[in-house]
Amino acid sequence: MKYIEKLRNSGLRPTKQRLQICEVLFNTERTFHFTINELEQKIKDKIDNKISLATIYNTVHAFEKKGYLKQIPVNSNQTYFDTNITDHHHFYNLKDGKLIDLENSDVGPINIKRKIDGKKIKSIEVLVKLED
Amino acid sequence: MKYIEKLRNSGLRPTKQRLQICEVLFNTERTFHFTINELEQKIKDKIDNKISLATIYNTVHAFEKKGYLKQIPVNSNQTYFDTNITDHHHFYNLKDGKLIDLENSDVGPINIKRKIDGKKIKSIEVLVKLED
DNA sequence: TGACTAGTTTATAATGGTTCTAAATAGCTG
């Protein structure tokens, strides 16, 4: 399978559960945004056996640490993740809590003029809140 | 007192608790960022009587709704608020979870080229994550 | 192939920030 090597190279054992979660997350036409609850539902829909919620959390965190997923900063009681790990930004629809990708080309280049010494910039993320 | 009228004009009764919270939040040299826990501590330090945690939550939400406070989108288990309600951006120090203001002049002007129809932009917020 | 080991999964409990509840209190108006 295509994900076995990817996992092994990351130092993660290619377990049945992780491979199935890879299918749901990465074997898709498009990238997408999700909360753990939404992912849990998607997994239930696409897979016959059960994967425990703890494993879903564990796996998402493992993948995030390896850089296969990103967390998106929004104000919500749930954590949002993104399978699109390129540098990009987001519209956040306050009405329904859905995110929409904003490519870098949709936002001008962002040049942070101020420096904090001893610190490096890890990421620059723009969140554009939308209302009706 | 200076906050009585502000509260009345907002349709909020100027209760003892709200006035005291106003003192802590707004009677300061500089604006600041806080979580509810940090605010609770600040209130304990500056005020003799007790204000219940429920009232702190109620008041912060009431003030946010009136536009006297802003919520800042970050990935944290706690909600961050800001007494600086001008349009501005943030550095987020991943090491200690502290926020630093980035003025609009520290970030170039941001021009969102894409439109979502039926939707208006409510805010544009840039979060710059810092690591060592 | 059969141990051995470390990594992983799992059900379930615990945690902790936030919200809810409903009774007591306090501000406002007449």
Add this chain to the structure above:
DNA sequence: CAGCTATTTAGAACCATTATAAACTAGTCA
């Protein structure tokens, strides 16, 4: 002051997330 409504409060409830610890499994090597 009386009456009305908003507000405060202690404590319970909620719920996303994390911790626990026992069962299981992938990888290794004899």
